[in-house]
Structure formats: C-alpha cells, structure tokens
Amino acid sequence: MPQFLSTTDADFDARFTAILNAKREDSPDVDDVVAGIIADVRKRGDAAVLELTAKFDRLDLTAAQLRVSEAEIDAEIARVPEAERIALETAAERIRAYHARQLPQDEMWTDEQGATLGWRWTPVSAAGLYVPGGLASYPSSVLMNALPAKVAGVGRLAVTVPTPDGIINPLVMMACRIAGVDEVYRIGGAQAIAALAYGTETIAPVDKITGPGNAFVAAAKRRVFGKVGIDMIAGPSEILVIADGDNDPDWIALDLMSQAEHDESAQSLLITTDAAFGQAVADAVEKRLETLERRAIAGTSWRDFGAIITVRDLDEAVTLCDRIAPEHLELCVADPEALSARITHAGAIFLGQWTPEAIGDYVGGPNHVLPTARSARFSSGLSVLDFVKRTTLARMSPEALRAIGPAAETLARSESLEAHGLSVTARLRKLNG
Amino acid sequence: MPQFLSTTDADFDARFTAILNAKREDSPDVDDVVAGIIADVRKRGDAAVLELTAKFDRLDLTAAQLRVSEAEIDAEIARVPEAERIALETAAERIRAYHARQLPQDEMWTDEQGATLGWRWTPVSAAGLYVPGGLASYPSSVLMNALPAKVAGVGRLAVTVPTPDGIINPLVMMACRIAGVDEVYRIGGAQAIAALAYGTETIAPVDKITGPGNAFVAAAKRRVFGKVGIDMIAGPSEILVIADGDNDPDWIALDLMSQAEHDESAQSLLITTDAAFGQAVADAVEKRLETLERRAIAGTSWRDFGAIITVRDLDEAVTLCDRIAPEHLELCVADPEALSARITHAGAIFLGQWTPEAIGDYVGGPNHVLPTARSARFSSGLSVLDFVKRTTLARMSPEALRAIGPAAETLARSESLEAHGLSVTARLRKLNG
Numbered sequence: 113m114p115q116f117l118s119t120t121d122a123d124f125d126a127r128f129t130a131i132l133n134a135k136r137e138d139s140p141d142v143d144d145v146v147a148g149i150i151a152d153v154r155k156r157g158d159a160a161v162l163e164l165t166a167k168f169d170r171l172d173l174t175a176a177q178l179r180v181s182e183a184e185i186d187a188e189i190a191r192v193p194e195a196e197r198i199a200l201e202t203a204a205e206r207i208r209a210y211h212a213r214q215l216p217q218d219e220m221w222t223d224e225q226g227a228t229l230g231w232r233w234t235p236v237s238a239a240g241l242y243v244p245g246g247l248a249s250y251p252s253s254v255l256m257n258a259l260p261a262k263v264a265g266v267g268r269l270a271v272t273v274p275t276p277d278g279i280i281n282p283l284v285m286m287a288c289r290i291a292g293v294d295e296v297y298r299i300g301g302a303q304a305i306a307a308l309a310y311g312t313e314t315i316a317p318v319d320k321i322t323g324p325g326n327a328f329v330a331a332a333k334r335r336v337f338g339k340v341g342i343d344m345i346a347g348p349s350e351i352l353v354i355a356d357g358d359n360d361p362d363w364i365a366l367d368l369m370s371q372a373e374h375d376e377s378a379q380s381l382l383i384t385t386d387a388a389f390g391q392a393v394a395d396a397v398e399k400r401l402e403t404l405e406r407r408a409i410a411g412t413s414w415r416d417f418g419a420i421i422t423v424r425d426l427d428e429a430v431t432l433c434d435r436i437a438p439e440h441l442e443l444c445v446a447d448p449e450a451l452s453a454r455i456t457h458a459g460a461i462f463l464g465q466w467t468p469e470a471i472g473d474y475v476g477g478p479n480h481v482l483p484t485a486r487s488a489r490f491s492s493g494l495s496v497l498d499f500v501k502r503t504t505l506a507r508m509s510p511e512a513l514r515a516i517g518p519a520a521e522t523l524a525r526s527e528s529l530e531a532h533g534l535s536v537t538a539r540l541r542k543l544n545g
Numbered sequence: 546m547p548q549f550l551s552t553t554d555a556d557f558d559a560r561f562t563a564i565l566n567a568k569r570e571d572s573p574d575v576d577d578v579v580a581g582i583i584a585d586v587r588k589r590g591d592a593a594v595l596e597l598t599a600k601f602d603r604l605d606l607t608a609a610q611l612r613v614s615e616a617e618i619d620a621e622i623a624r625v626p627e628a629e630r631i632a633l634e635t636a637a638e639r640i641r642a643y644h645a646r647q648l649p650q651d652e653m654w655t656d657e658q659g660a661t662l663g664w665r666w667t668p669v670s671a672a673g674l675y676v677p678g679g680l681a682s683y684p685s686s687v688l689m690n691a692l693p694a695k696v697a698g699v700g701r702l703a704v705t706v707p708t709p710d711g712i713i714n715p716l717v718m719m720a721c722r723i724a725g726v727d728e729v730y731r732i733g734g735a736q737a738i739a740a741l742a743y744g745t746e747t748i749a750p751v752d753k754i755t756g757p758g759n760a761f762v763a764a765a766k767r768r769v770f771g772k773v774g775i776d777m778i779a780g781p782s783e784i785l786v787i788a789d790g791d792n793d794p795d796w797i798a799l800d801l802m803s804q805a806e807h808d809e810s811a812q813s814l815l816i817t818t819d820a821a822f823g824q825a826v827a828d829a830v831e832k833r834l835e836t837l838e839r840r841a842i843a844g845t846s847w848r849d850f851g852a853i854i855t856v857r858d859l860d861e862a863v864t865l866c867d868r869i870a871p872e873h874l875e876l877c878v879a880d881p882e883a884l885s886a887r888i889t890h891a892g893a894i895f896l897g898q899w900t901p902e903a904i905g906d907y908v909g910g911p912n913h914v915l916p917t918a919r920s921a922r923f924s925s926g927l928s929v930l931d932f933v934k935r936t937t938l939a940r941m942s943p944e945a946l947r948a949i950g951p952a953a954e955t956l957a958r959s960e961s962l963e964a965h966g967l968s969v970t971a972r973l974r975k976l977n978g
Binding site for chain 1: 631632639656664684774805897898921928937945956962
C-alpha cells in the first residue's frame with residue numbers, strides 16, 4: 113500500500129516534505145573506477161575498449177568488429193515483425209514532425225545607432241548516443257534521442273550499445289536505421305562514454321553525448337562534461353496524476369503503474385479532490401498488481417514511494433504540484449487546459465482522460481526524455497535545442513562606434529581594463545580625425 | 546614574443562595541435578575542501594556562512610548583516626560618478642533590447658489525427674548570481690548575467706558578492722540596482738554557492754545559479770549541479786582575430802591585448818593571409834606592452850599562449866577557426882559577412898574593423914558570457930534561454946487515441962512494459978465499446 117495523505121491532516125506538511133525529499137536513488141560511488149577506465153581508454157584507445165568489453169560483456173572482439181556492420185544491421189532488422197516495424201515508423205514520423213517545429217530561427221537587425229546585431233544557429237557536428245543493454249534497451253529511447261539530433265542537422269550520429277554475450281536487440285537496430293543513425297558500436301559502460309568523448313583508432317570523437325545509462329555511465333558523463341556536451345543525468349521516473357472523482361479508477365491505476373513498473377525507485381503520485389476516488393484507485397492498483405508481469409518492481413515502487421494525496425480543491429493541487437515539479441503530469445479533470453495554465457513546473461503535461469502518459473512515451477510526438485528529481489524547476493526535456501548552438505553576431509558601423517564607443521571606454525576604465533578601452537579609443541581617434 | 550606559424554611549415558599540424566591542446570588552466574584540486582564547506586552550510590546554515598566569511602573575507606557579521614541593505618546600496622551608488630552611471634545605463638538598455646528578442650514562443654497545434662500538441666515556456670522562479678570580489682568584480686558581468694534573467698521573467702534574483710575586509714564595489718551595486726536585482730548578500734566562495742543552492746535561515750534557496758568564480762566556486766557549482774541548474778564552468782578568455790593585410794596593426798594588437806590583459810592563461814590568436822602584417826602586429830603588441838597597465842599579465846599570456854598564424858588563403862582560415870572554436874572571433878577582412886557565414890564554431894563573431902571585441906564586452910548588446918576551451922562546438926553563450934524551461938503539452942482526442950494508440954500498445958509490448966500498454970488498451974476498449 114502507498115501512503116495516504118490529506119491536506120487536512122495535522123502532520124501534512126511534514127509528511128509531504130518527507131515525500132519530496134525521499135532519497136530514491138542509491139548511487140554507488142563508482143567515480144574512482146570510472147576515472148581509471150576513462151584514463152585507460154584515453155591512453156590505449158581500442159585496446160582498452162576491447163579488453164573492457166571482454167571483461168564486462170563477455171565478448172571477445174577485434175577492433176574491426178567494434179562497429180556493427182550494415183550487413184549485420186540488415187540481418188537483425190529482417191527479424192523484426194511487421195507490426196513492430198510499422199509501430200516504430202509511426203512513432204518516428206510523429207516524433208520527427210513535433211521536433212521539426214523546435215528548430216530555432218536566425219535573427220539579424222540593425223538598430224537606430226547603426227549597430228547590426230543578431231545570432232545564428234548551427235548544429236553540433238557529431239553526437240554520440242548511449243543506449244543501455246539488457247532490459248532497459250528501449251528502441252523508443254533510440255528514436256527520442258536520435259531524431260532531435262537528426263532534425264537539428266547533426267552530421268554524424270554514433271550509437272553505442274553494449275551487447276552482453278553478443279546478443280543484439282533487433283528493435284534497437286531497427287530504430288537506429290529508421291532514425292538515420294550513422295554508426296553503431298557494440299560497446300557500453302564508462303568505456304563507451306570515454307571512446308565517444310576522446311575517440312580511439314576506430315571511433316572518432318563526438319562533440320555531444322546523450323542517452324540514459326547506469327551509475328557507471330552517469331559518472332562517466334559527468335567526468336567528460338566540458339570536453340564534450342552532455343544531456344541531463346536522468347534519475348528514476350516519476351508521474352503525478354491530478355484527478356477529480358469523475359475518472360475510471362482502473363485507468364488511473366494503470367497510469368500510476370506504468371511509471372512504477374520502470375524501476376523500484378520510480379515514484380507514482382496521485383492528487384485527488386475526492387478521497388473515495390483515491391481509495392478506489394488504491395484498490396484498483398492492488399488488483400492490477402496481482403497479475404502485472406512486472407508486479408515485483410511496480411509493487412515495490414508503489415509501496416516505498418507511492419502516495420495518494422487528498423486535497424480540498426484544485427488550488428491546493430496546483431501548489432503541491434509546483435513543489436513536486438513532476439517529470440510527467442497527467443491532468444484528469446473537467447478542464448485540463450485551465451488547470452495546465454496554472455502549473456509552473458512540470459516536464460510534460462498530459463491533458464485529459466484520453467491522454468495516458470504511455471502515449472507520450474511512444475507516439476505522442478513530444479520527447480520522453482524529461483527532467484526528473486524536481487529539476488523541471490530549472491530544466492527542460494530533450495529537444496532540438498540540445499543539438500544546436502548559437503553564435504552571436506555584431507557589426508558596428510562607424511556611426512554606431514561613435515555613438516556607443518565612449519560608454520565602452522568609460523566602463524573599461526572603471527574595470528581597469530586599459531587595452532579594452534584603447535581598442536575603442538584608437539578607432540574613435542581615426543573616426544574623429 | 547608569441548609563436549609564429551605558417552600553414553606552409555612542414556611541422557605546422559603538430560604545432561597547431563599543440564596550441565589547441567595547450568593546458569592553460571592550472572585547476573587546483575579543491576574538491577574535498579568544497580565538499581566540506583557545502584556539507585557544513587547544509588548542516589549549520591547561517592552560522593557556517595558567517596564563520597567562513599570571517600575566516601576568508603576577514604569580516605565579522607551577524608546574520609542580519611549578511612544582506613546588503615537598500616540603504617547601504619543607496620549610499621554606495623551615490624558615490625558613482627555620473628559618467629559611469631550613464632555608461633552602465635546605456636549598456637543595460639542595449640543588453641536588455643538584444644535579449645528581449647530571445648524570448649521563445651509558446652506553440653500549440655492540432656494534427657490530422659486529432660492530437661493537440663505543443664509546448665509552453667516558463668521562467669525559473671528564483672536565480673542566484675555569483676559575482677567575484679576583488680579585481681575581477683566586474684559591473685558589466687552583473688548586467689550580462691542579471692538582465693537575461695530579468696528579461697526571462699525570473700521573479701527573484703539574488704546576488705552574492707564577497708566583500709573582503711568589508712570593501713564594497715559601488716559600481717557593482719549600481720549594476721545590481723539598474724538590472725533589478727532583488728537581494729544582495731556580502732558572501733563569496735563555495736559557502737555562497739552552498740547557501741544559494743540549499744538555503745539558510747536568512748537566504749532562501751534558488752533554482753539556478755550563474756556567474757563566474759575561482760576554483761572553489763567552480764568546484765562548488767559542479768557539486769550542486771542537479772540540485773539546482775548551473776551555467777557553464779568558464780575557462781580563461783580567448784580571442785581569435787582573422788585579418789587580411791588591410792588593417793591597422795595597432796588596432797589588432799590592442800584587440801589581442803584586450804583578452805591577454807584578463808588573465809595570464811588567456812589566449813590571443815591572430816590568423817592572417819599576410820605574413821608581413823602578422824609581423825607588424827607582433828611589433829605593435831611589443832610597443833603597447835611597454836606601457837599597458839596590465840603589461841605583466843598581458844605579456845605573460847601573449848608569450849605563453851599567443852600565436853600568429855599565416856595562412857595561404859581564407860579557406861585555410863575557416864578550417865583552422867573551426868578547429869579552434871574560439872570564444873571571441875573578430876573578422877577584419879574585406880567581406881566579413883561572407884566569411885562569417887562559412888564559420889561553424891564560435892561563441893561570438895565581431896564583423897569588420899569597426900567592431901573591436903571590447904564593444905561586445907560592454908555595450909554591443911549580445912552577451913559576453915561565452916563558451917571557452919573549444920566548447921563552442923556544443924554550447925552557446927548565456928541567454929534568456931538559460932532562465933526559462935519548457936513544458937511539453939499533449940492532448941489526445943478519442944479519435945487520436947484510436948488512431949495512434951495501437952502503435953503505443955505494440956511498442957509497449959515489445960519493450961515488456963505491460964502497464965504502459967494496458968493504460969492504452971483499457972481506454973481503447975471503452976472507445977471501441
């Protein structure tokens with residue numbers, strides 16, 4: 113059973129704060145191990161990657177075998193049933209269409225002083241995408257990471273995916289092909305991140321690395337940050353459903369379980385204006401937990417981190433929601449748009465009872481890589497903007513320099529940066545004869 | 546004297562690569578000290594901050610004195626000469642106007658399947674701005690960090706600035722006032738970053754921290770990243786000037802020195818199509834170094850990290866520039882726009898001989914917080930986008946769910962996420978009667 117809270121409880125604030133601060137991640141300190149792996153790959157390149165792959169993935173390769181060949185990819189995707197292929201293509205088409213609208217615009221204008229100003233966006237030249245192996249090797253995540261990069265115009269997109277014991281996931285290969293991935297390497301762990309960041313004889317370095325991974329991958333991404341760009345370090349998944357009493361308890365139960373089944377550390381929360389409905393959802397969850405394939409994981413997450421919170425009204429729900437800053441937010445209320453407009457912090461909002469969060473994981477169009485652990489207060493989901501960068505532009509006409517140059521001279525002097533000021537002074541002297 | 550290189554040299558590639566890889570920063574390993582300071586501030590709040598301020602800034606304060614009062618700010622800015630005030634106001638007005646154009650747009654549309662999709666931008670609720678003390682306490686940096694936050698709509702903007710021995714910089718106070726900073730605290734170092742990230746009895750926590758600082762500040766920002774958002778970790782300043790022979794060597798010399806004077810680790814590079822012009826610039830630098838106030842710093846930077854590179858043509862200049870990915874790029878050539886369009890990686894471009902980089906530091910309008918150390922390959926200068934975050938929105942109509950729901954069911958099954966699929970199935974069952 114999850115926790116039950118009500119804003120009318122005397123101890124509500126303390127218990128709610130405890131839920132907010134629950135330490136859900138048990139991050140082992142692997143930083144020293146990871147530092148050693150990165151140093152080894154930087155020093156010995158392919159040789160280090162091959163040794164580590166033999167050790168961790170029980171896979172003996174030559175350097176020439178690090179890359180998965182096009183023929184191998186062809187053979188793998190030939191095994192994908194047609195229904196899966198069509199579903200992936202449907203998802204890709206919708207994700208591509210959504211992200212195409214995110215491409216930012218270049219701007220250039222001349223102001224009244226005669227200064228021409230603006231900016232220009234350019235894609236990152238090369239990006240690397242980490243795909244986990246084993247159970248968490250999700251083809252949908254390949255699409256969600258690779259398509260924004262390709263829409264942005266990234267020229268070279270390399271995927272690394274570990275294949276323990278040599279087992280390749282055909283759907284991951286299919287997703288790579290559909291998304292236009294340029295290179296696939298069968299490596300994982302910190303060694304894959306190091307190879308992408310620093311390059312080896314076989315693997316050219318990239319400029320940006322995205323994608324989820326275990327504690328070793330996360331620690332490696334933190335370490336190479338600065339040498340290359342990285343996306344966020346994702347924590348366990350979260351969902352908050354705000355629902356009134358006019359919903360099917362079983363639907364809401366399934367929405368809560370669709371996050372809980374990801375991970376024992378996932379967090380599923382329900383805020384409702386109707387205490388009886390909250391109880392009905394709790395009952396529906398118990399029923400579903402009898403048969404769900406992943407009932408062990410989902411049950412643990414629900415018991416340890418789940419909560420059902422009864423509020424007096426939707427005003428209270430808005431306040432609590434902004435304190436939670438949820439990764440996923442479902443609004444199952446009479447007027448979800450009106451409620452949505454009042455929410456400040458959330459990674460993604462799903463409006464109305466016909467929009468289960470799972471639609472957003474696969475085929476809605478928006479990205480499913482979203483800020484966790486309350487970071488929606490200051491960050492956003494993955495987007496085309498993660499794969500472009502902006503160069504600012506400025507051109508002064510002689511008149512513009514005459515108009516605003518003196519202010520720069522004054523400020524340079526006040527900051528004791530003489531050469532700054534003189535670089536303006538020398539030009540103004542010429543202009544003023 | 547700096548290094549002289551030519552692309553016609555037999556050893557050019559090796560020497561150019563050495564320049565690219567020059568280790569310019571001597572980052573002391575202060576991580577353990579910083580970890581201790583952060584833990585102390587989290588545990589003891591104001592008391593820890595006060596002790597550390599007494600120790601490092603030789604300043605005994607009470608908790609009530611941590612914040613600089615409005616009356617103190619008034620008294621400080623009364624000491625600012627009118628010319629400086631007007632120059633700061635001119636700069637602020639231009640920076641505000643440039644950044645106002647960066648505000649991103651909300652979007653919402655309904656596609657042919659009946660899915661309503663979009664996104665919404667909201668400002669970060671509270672931001673903290675670190676301002677260094679001492680020599681590097683630049684009022685221009687206050688404007689460059691604070692104004693994008695205020696343009697973004699950040700409700701609460703807190704500045705921390707150490708005041709060693711109690712000495713306040715009046716121009717920094719003036720810049721805070723002009724930019725609309727809400728709170729100013731006279732603290733610095735890792736303790737200021739910890740106070741902003743975790744809060745104390747006196748200082749409410751923020752969601753995002755930006756601004757430059759020393760090794761302790763940088764290490765603290767890395768440590769609190771995730772709890773709050775941070776901007777980039779800035780390295781020493783850099784400039785690349787690409788110039789043909791048709792320029793005044795003294796102007797270019799001053800532009801190179803305007804970065805060199807920042808820091809002994811700064812890097813100033815000139816690429817020119819005219820070897821004789823390159824020599825003339827080198828001579829002009831030597832002449833300026835005889836008298837510049839900061840000649841010791843600028844001379845060391847120029848000798849250790851400066852270089853003059855002669856190229857056969859501008860094609861070669863473009864190729865080298867993209868390998869350098871400079872923070873600041875000046876194009877002093879006949880057609881700077883045409884050359885600019887061919888450059889992929891640069892933080893900011895200054896077009897033509899009337900646009901010295903120093904204009905961009907103060908009054909041009911674009912931000913002067915820019916990516917260093919080749920990170921322009923994957924990141925951008927500070928902007929309004931650093932103080933907003935995006936919430937994605939999705940609403941399925943029943944028809945939309947009927948159209949795309951089955952693909953989600955298929956993909957959920959293929960990823961063994963049963964509850965994901967069932968949350969769609971339960972709804973489709975109702976829809977399909």
